[in-house]
Amino acid sequence: MTCEEARDQLLDAQRARLAPETRAALQTHLQTCAACAHEDAAEALLSEALENRLPQHAAPVALKRRLAAEWPGGLKELDTLDSDEIERRVQACEAGEDAPWMAWMARYHELMRAALALRRGEPATVDAAFVRAVQRPAHGRLNVAVFAQLGREFDVEPRTVWDTLFPRRGKVQRHYR
Numbered sequence: 001m002t003c004e005e006a007r008d009q010l011l012d013a014q015r016a017r018l019a020p021e022t023r024a025a026l027q028t029h030l031q032t033c034a035a036c037a038h039e040d041a042a043e044a045l046l047s048e049a050l051e052n053r054l055p056q057h058a059a060p061v062a063l064k065r066r067l068a069a070e071w072p073g074g075l076k077e078l079d080t081l082d083s084d085e086i087e088r089r090v091q092a093c094e095a096g097e098d099a100p101w102m103a104w105m106a107r108y109h110e111l112m113r114a115a116l117a118l119r120r121g122e123p124a125t126v127d128a129a130f131v132r133a134v135q136r137p138a139h140g141r142l143n144v145a146v147f148a149q150l151g152r153e154f155d156v157e158p159r160t161v162w163d164t165l166f167p168r169r170g171k172v173q174r175h176y177r
């Protein structure tokens, strides 16, 4: 199974909709591919938030789930940026700098929040194209829909926004679409 195929199956796997042999192939892939395993964990966390399950487990997990529900993009920020980079960004904001990424990040958070509201069946003030994209995100990944929307709104390549907000670490491959 390729990464692309694995990503396509993640959401269905979490909803227990996969045939046994597909599920086995996916499990094998996740055991050997850190990038897809990470994506799987992130999607699982979001699914938890979406289903509004009450946190029953250890405090950090409960906290992460609440954070994911209320501030979905923030979880990704904490998860993918090191503390030096977060500190650098905080200082740039406090110093009153005006960089494109600031507007991108603010809008990223708004769109993630809107996307999760839509998936819960709640209304959100976003355009129809984004609503459709969220209902059927490419490979079941909300991020793909969100960064595509950011690209449209700011007239920038989605991958430029994505790589700027969440710089890639190491050689991990990123599926932009």
Ligand SMILES: [Zn+2]
Binding pocket: 002, 003, 004, 006, 029, 033, 035, 036, 037
């Ligand atoms: Zn993979």
